[in-house]
Amino acid sequence: MTVTETETTAAGTGTRPLCAAPPRHPRPDGEDRYTISEVADLTGLSAHTLRWYERIGLLQHVDRSHTGQRRFSNRDLDWLELVGKLRLTGMPVADMVRYAELVRAGEHTYEQRQRLLRATRENVLSRIAELEETVAVLDHKIDYYADARRASDRGPA
Template sequence: MTVMETGSALAESHYTISEVAAETGLTAHTLRWYERIGLMPHIDRSHTGQRRYRDRDLRWLTFLGKLRTTGMPVADMVRYAELVRAGDDTFAERQDLLERTRRDVRARIAELQDTLAVLDHKIGSYAVARSEAAVSAEAAAGSCGP
């Protein structure tokens, strides 16, 4: 990933929107939308107005990706981002939100495990049926005689 450097003595990495898109798999449109709805506030800008993402922004995007994977609604993700920005006094509400999401994920996992058991049973049934059909075909071929 190409990095733009600041003019400071301790140069901090900055990434363009296209670099972040390539790194995260999100589109530039999605990154702009995240910013618009409050999931990615305070993205630095260059003197020409181009977005300049930092490492902390990439870490936040990784976390948002995990929340998306859980199926958390965007509205809840935005609420969580607002709570993070509001500070340490929101720990309890953030925890509640994540615990609700964890319950939902566990319920989905249980449902998927049940579904997997049904698929395994059906696949096993087909394997037995094919094996029995092969044995029957061999027996029929052997009984026809020379």
């Protein structure tokens, strides 16, 4: 299901000069100062949630304009993308905050970060396994209903 992905990202998402990788971000580095509502649109998170993320430390202190309004960077966008992925693994926000703290703490936390990611990876794999089991159960039931309906279409015995 994720099979087509590499191709899709590599090729033809639109009309773009050959060999130019699609830009990772809507604006190039150096001009990357997004308002909160832009980021809300880009990430699907609400502005409220973005502020809240910053308050709880899930988002590094976001840069501000001279009047105090948030200006998000491409790095913030990358981070939010990762957060988004982790979020849909069901990782609690508190754990993500812990990871964010490690990132902020500097390079000497590489080992801890790696361990955390490895553990998460294992969790995700077992969730996938559970979900696959669930699909099997669903298929089983769907088939059951299909049979039952076929039988009753021909009229009860």
